[in-house]
């Protein structure tokens with residue numbers, strides 16, 4: 001695996017690969033790798049000839065009171081994990097390479113960026129959309145891989161690619177979880193042992209929502225009530241817990257077709273998010 005720090009060096013390397021007729025896959029990340037990241041790298045390895053992983057803690061997607069400075073960073077460990085997963089190029093630029101002096105252009109996302117995370121993290125998705133558009137332009141991959149864990153981000157990335165005519169296919173990969181159901185996240189590192197036990201509340205809420213719909217409940221309010229009740233014993237209060245249309249993210253009252261149940265909650269110092277897709281008349285395939 002090669003580690004590359006600058007855009008010209010990366011472009012030159014990938015130009016060589018492209019002229020040898022090799023297809024390129026991109027996995028954008030902020031590092032602090034876990035099995036969720038590795039699953040995206042492995043999927044890219046199966047799908048494309050040259051796997052590029054970007055490792056960039058993007059300052060523009062963090063709000064002023066968020067965890068940019070504290071965000072876990074361990075590039076040596078990340079590089080070893082990426083190499084083991086068969087990654088060809090680790091692109092780890094310094095901040096000035098992505099945002100040089102004079103930088104002043106931003107991708108602004110419309111309605112999809114407003115609900116859910118958008119209400120809690122103003123400006124977050126403009127930061128995400130801008131850096132993803134830049135990375136797609138820099139790497140020009142055939143396919144870029146994202147996680148369903150960040151469901152709203154995945155929808156927004158698909159929207160940006162369509163709206164800006166970026167010639168990449170976006171593949172969204174399933175959420176990888178700990179054995180007790182907690183979605184893997186770099187932010188799980190913030191959890192103290194007692195908090196780690198309570199963090200399973202998010203998955204339990206989603207389980208309860210899935211079970212309610214599987215049992216025939218179609219009223220979104222009733223499903224949300226069941227999900228809230230499942231979290232309560234853990235002493236975890238959601239920042240939001242929403243049943244929304246899986247494509248538009250508009251709130252739904254009645255469950256018909258595919259919906260997304262999305263939630264966020266603070267557990268100790270960690271702000272955690274999770275979600276599940278539910279299709280009325282069947283659950284999402286979980287055993």
Ligand code: AMP
Pocket residue numbers: 028029030031035036037039040145146147148149150173174175176177183184185186
């Ligand atoms: P991050 O480094 O947190 O920005 O995440 C980089 C990519 O990994 C994003 O596309 C995330 O959606 C994805 N990802 C994060 N956690 C998981 C997970 N538990 N399962 C699958 N993908 C994930």
